[in-house]
Amino acid sequence: MQQLARQQPVITHAADIINVQQLRASCATCSMHQLCLPMGLNEADMQRLDQIIGRRRKITRGSILYRVGDPFINLYAIRLGHFKTYQVDPAGSRQITGFQMAGELLGMDAISGERHLCDAMALEDSEVCEIPFPRLEELFINMPTLLRHFHRIMSQEITREQNVMLLLGNMRAEQKFAAFLTNLSSRYVARGYSATSFQLRMSREEIGNYLGLTIESISRLLSRFKKENLLQVNHREINILDLPRMKAMAVGADNCR
Amino acid sequence: MQQLARQQPVITHAADIINVQQLRASCATCSMHQLCLPMGLNEADMQRLDQIIGRRRKITRGSILYRVGDPFINLYAIRLGHFKTYQVDPAGSRQITGFQMAGELLGMDAISGERHLCDAMALEDSEVCEIPFPRLEELFINMPTLLRHFHRIMSQEITREQNVMLLLGNMRAEQKFAAFLTNLSSRYVARGYSATSFQLRMSREEIGNYLGLTIESISRLLSRFKKENLLQVNHREINILDLPRMKAMAVGADNCR
DNA sequence: CGCGCAATTGACTGCCCTCAAAAAGCGTGG
DNA sequence: CCACGCTTTTTGAGGGCAGTCAATTGCGCG
Secondary structure, eight states, X not given: OOOOOSOOOOOOHHXXXXXXXXHTOOGGGOTTTTTSTTTTOOHHHHHHHHHHOOOEEEEOTTOEEEOTTOBOOEEEEEEESEEEEEEEOTTSOEEEXXXXXXXXXXXXXXXXXXBOOSEEEESSSEEEEEEEHHHHHHHHXXXXXXXXXXXHHHHHHHHHHHHHHHHHHHOOXXXXXXXXXXXXXXXXXXXXXXXXXXXXXXXXXXXXXXXXXXXXHHHHHHHHHHHTTSEEEETTEEEESOHHHHHHHHTTSSOOO | OOOOOSOOOOOOHHHHHHHHXXXXXXXXXXXXXXXXXTXXXXXXXXXXXXXXXXXXXXXXXXXXXXXXXXXXXXXXXXXXXXXXXXXXXXXXXXXXXXXXXXXOEEOGGGTTTSBOOSEEEESSSEEEEEEEHHHHHHHHHHOHHHHHHHHHHHHHHHXXXXXXXXXXXXXXXXXXXXXXXXXXXXXXXXXTSOSSEEEOOSOHHHHHHHHTOOHHHHHHHHHHHHHTTSEEEETTEEXXXXXXXXXXXXXXXXXXX
């Protein structure tokens, strides 16, 4: 089931040096620092946070960052790339619980049980910052700003999941998919990208699984949206032509139960 | 749509005195303290937590503890009773995001935005402890045990919601309902009650809404389970006759996609 | 070119929703 | 006590949305 990585990085001496520089890359120079854990920290605090960051790891497409049962050691801040997290139930069926992008935090579900409760897989070649949780806890003691922001992030995750529950429990296929696209759109906007043009990092199957639909349904929805001039689609390239209507659909302005 | 409270507490002088005593009730004497926020605290720390608890409020059945848009001031620990939380989407449709019982914490979704993002309604006459969040944050600075446990609780909430996502996205009606019942069962066990005999605190409609099903489907499922000798049901009184089979059904041992 | 994988499209099925009506509780008032 | 209205629940009949199954297309790659 697991996709194999397309390419392994070729390690040369020169590349090692570059890598070392990347490892020393700091939160301050990271383009995601307004979205990520260090948000709102002053320079001194950001440096202290920097010092506990374990390392910046590259995760190749299709490989697993952590899986169910792994001991919980680190949180991971996504520096670059996209991930999916999915739960595996005892019968073996899977449910994707989220798609995460740069600036978002992975692994918070593991805090309670000291073991990860889902798998996290890179959807493309990605980079994460390892944040050793025990050391982060030490920082909390003297950095109330950091602690407060961490609580905000966890709370946001709770809210995000509640929105997915609303989506899964109350929406029709069309509305689900529109909500999915507008959600991606607004997250790309927050990162400075286009609201209407972006690449889907996940397959139709993954979208379907996430939304509680089949791959065929996703495909049909895309065709219909295309026919209705809501969007253009070419493989994974999405171009939303009528974002207002898409948003209206997502909030159920058209068809609701 | 909102149910009106059935009865307002009659305040007399004598009752006031009793109330005052209840207000002084401490975490140490609360039957939920092994499940609730003070879990694992030593006596001194528990007293410090006690001191910041605002008041113990009674919430009559059907009345609202907080609603969408209310400013976030307190977390609430349920001392007694049951609640439901539900989201209201722009089109007006609702999704119940959880049923909470004694020992559980309400309001964590509001931390990020400083406003509540769902409504919380008492399903029966209940009592909560108000926990002013800013004061709780002050405690965190000197009580690492409390902080760690708070993080566990938030993380548990994330995990719980991921399980609901799995349920809503991947399960058939029968499996959903079996999972719902076994979930209640295990939570009652954790509170020292029977695993097989309990009262549903919520209506069929609320169950259906939570599970992404209609009231009719819930009713039919109950009838079928009854016919198959899985359970007895009398109004809201549930008696699970074959818990192992119910659990097997919940994990999809019978029918999965 | 042919193979494999992902996506699309079509035909059909079935689970659950919708609509409708009857039954069962429950409180109220005659 | 029973009649009455109201709400909640149960049960039935039928329909629709999305799933299932299957065949086709398109694309990348060896």
